[in-house]
Amino acid sequence: MAVNESISAYSTTAANNTPAGSNTIGPDLDNHLRDIKKNIRLAVESSQGPSAPADGFVGRWYADTSGSASDILALNIHDGGGFVHLFDLETSANEIVSANLAASAIETSQINLGGIGDSAIPASGIDFSDLSGSAIDRAAINIADSGIARAKIDIADSAIARAKIDINASGIARTNLDLSLGTGVDDMITLISGSATTIAALPVVSGEFLTNLDNIGAFVRFDASSGTPSAQTSLNITSITDNGAGDYTFNFTKSFASATSYGWALGGSTQTNDVRFAWQSTPDSPTAGAFRAAWAASDQSLADGTFHSAMFFGDQ
Amino acid sequence: MNVIAYTAADGSLRVVVPMAKEKKADENEADFVARIRAKDVPSDATDVVELNRSEIPQDREFRNAWKRGAATEIEVDLEKAKTIQEQRIHNAKLRKARELLEREMVGEDITLEKAKLQAIDKTIVRTATSIDDLKALWPISLPRTK
Numbered sequence: 001m002a003v004n005e006s007i008s009a010y011s012t013t014a015a016n017n018t019p020a021g022s023n024t025i026g027p028d029l030d031n032h033l034r035d036i037k038k039n040i041r042l043a044v045e046s047s048q049g050p051s052a053p054a055d056g057f058v059g060r061w062y063a064d065t066s067g068s069a070s071d072i073l074a075l076n077i078h079d080g081g082g083f084v085h086l087f088d089l090e091t092s093a094n095e096i097v098s099a100n101l102a103a104s105a106i107e108t109s110q111i112n113l114g115g116i117g118d119s120a121i122p123a124s125g126i127d128f129s130d131l132s133g134s135a136i137d138r139a140a141i142n143i144a145d146s147g148i149a150r151a152k153i154d155i156a157d158s159a160i161a162r163a164k165i166d167i168n169a170s171g172i173a174r175t176n177l178d179l180s181l182g183t184g185v186d187d188m189i190t191l192i193s194g195s196a197t198t199i200a201a202l203p204v205v206s207g208e209f210l211t212n213l214d215n216i217g218a219f220v221r222f223d224a225s226s227g228t229p230s231a232q233t234s235l236n237i238t239s240i241t242d243n244g245a246g247d248y249t250f251n252f253t254k255s256f257a258s259a260t261s262y263g264w265a266l267g268g269s270t271q272t273n274d275v276r277f278a279w280q281s282t283p284d285s286p287t288a289g290a291f292r293a294a295w296a297a298s299d300q301s302l303a304d305g306t307f308h309s310a311m312f313f314g315d316q
Numbered sequence: 317m318n319v320i321a322y323t324a325a326d327g328s329l330r331v332v333v334p335m336a337k338e339k340k341a342d343e344n345e346a347d348f349v350a351r352i353r354a355k356d357v358p359s360d361a362t363d364v365v366e367l368n369r370s371e372i373p374q375d376r377e378f379r380n381a382w383k384r385g386a387a388t389e390i391e392v393d394l395e396k397a398k399t400i401q402e403q404r405i406h407n408a409k410l411r412k413a414r415e416l417l418e419r420e421m422v423g424e425d426i427t428l429e430k431a432k433l434q435a436i437d438k439t440i441v442r443t444a445t446s447i448d449d450l451k452a453l454w455p456i457s458l459p460r461t462k
Contacts, residue, residue: 220335226374228319228331238338239356242331243324245379251356253338290356299407299461304376 003031007039008055052076052083072097217262217313218252224295224304225271246295246302247281254316255289262286262314268295268305276305318349319369321390322361329382329390331372332356365389378447394450398441401450405438408458432457 002009002018011017019032046053048063056062056078064074064085071092076083087099218236222229229240229248241249256262266278274297280286281294293310297303320332332352339348349366357364363384371389373382378397385391412433416426436455444450454460 224376226376227369227372228333230333231335231337234335234337237335239332239334239352241356242333242379244328244330245376251332251352297461299411301404301407301461303461304379 003028003035005035005039006055007043008057010039056083217256217311217316218250219309219311220250221307221309222248223306224248224308225306229308243283243292244302246276246297246304247292248295249284249290249292250310250312251290252288252312255287256312257288257315259285259287261288261316262312264291264293264313265311266293266295266309268308271306274298274305276303276308278308278310317345317369318366319372320349320353320357320364321367321372321384322357322364323384324358325360328380329384330361377451392447394444394447397447397450398444401441401444401453402438404461405436405441405455405458408460409433409436409438411461412458 005018015021019028042053046055047061048065050064050066052062052064053060058078058080060078060083062076062078062083064076067074067088068091071090073089073091075086075089077086078084085100087096089095090097218234220231220234220237220240222231222234222240224230224242224246228242231237231240236253237250238253239251241251243249264280268276268278270276276295276297278293278295281292284290284292286292291310291312294302295305295308317334317336319334322330322332324330334349334352338352339345343351353364353366365384367389373390373392378392378400381393381396381400382390383393383396416430416433420426436458441450441453444453
């Protein structure tokens with residue numbers, strides 16, 4: 001007749017427990033009663049704590065309090081082999097802040113935050129970092145609530161073949177869509193409409209938002225009145241080569257498709273409004289990656305100026 | 317932001333000015349200038365050197381006479397500058413001569429101005445001993461191109 005048993009030795013079948021029924025229990029009855037009380041107490045205490053109880057069994061719950069300093073209570077369940085983490089509860093907010101989901105669990109599912117105010121969404125948002133990138137075939141995230149002032153979606157895994165982001169709620173006052181694409185991403189952005197073969201038109205965009213467009217050509221405004229040319233603004237120009245008075249080469253960051261696939265417009269003047277006219281300079285023919293131009297005064301001698309501009313348009 | 321100076325195959329001194337806007341977020345300035353140097357300085361360039369912008373002469377009047385110097389990184393070649401100035405005086409005399417001819421054709425008396433123009437000796441620039449001398453030797457009666 002065993003005494004000092006742990007709760008894991010107990011059976012849900014009464015006949016399988018001790019004492020066996022035929023035992024003379026006289027001197028040990030006291031110990032059996034103590035075992036039962038001890039195990040009731042241990043069962044309650046072991047359901048929570050900073051470390052998992054040693055005597056787990058299938059279906060036993062355990063709340064890990066090791067993260068209590070951060071208001072995190074981690075809920076676990078024993079699967080027969082050990083405790084499995086299910087999710088983290090933020091006790092101060094009464095919210096689940098992360099869950100241990102298998103990648104396949106959201107392979108084709110849609111996470112819909114419609115109707116949830118942004119205050120209900122934890123700062124961490126939806127974190128896919130615990131998922132295997134290759135397991136995510138396609139993720140659709142719809143953010144439809146008009147109360148969300150700003151939505152940020154980070155898709156960081158280079159193995160994701162395609163990401164689709166729909167931001168379609170008319171009530172969203174402003175949408176900042178920041179795409180940070182790492183190495184290995186071949187197709188930067190594809191616009192599709194209805195089917196994958198139809199290219200959608202770009203929306204109407206006010207001129208003030210036409211920034212950082214790298215494929216419309218190149219331009220530069222520069223001052224060459226003293227020292228070396230100094231650019232006030234430019235696009236797609238890595239450098240200006242100062243070849244001499246009124247003689248400059250513009251080196252493109254992204255080359256055009258060929259030496260003959262683009263056109264140009266050049267102009268300039270001096271601080272005192274004396275005209276400078278400009279042309280493609282002949283010493284070096286234009287190439288896909290660079291263009292040499294000359295600026296001259298009224299007597300056709302090459303001359304510098306203060307307000308010079310060069311613009312290039314074509315296929316890149 | 318540094319610039320890159322080099323001597324081209326034709327002997328002229330050229331200066332590559334990187335556009336600061338093209339510096340990548342994860343790139344420091346030295347790496348950026350090195351990338352521009354590899355991309356935009358031709359393979360036949362010689363005497364390639366990175367310079368601070370402050371080392372580039374501010375006066376571009378004799379820009380085509382710039383050369384790599386001994387005392388300073390870039391200096392003006394006085395002999396080249398004299399040739400440039402001589403040619404400028406010659407061109408200015410031609411423009412003035414055309415103007416006088418037009419005025420004579422419409423009946424103006426240009427005798428004195430014509431004599432003054434003919435008296436201008438462009439080779440006077442050969443006596444210059446410095447760039448400042450050379451600038452000062454420009455004939456007062458001869459208008460300069462703006």
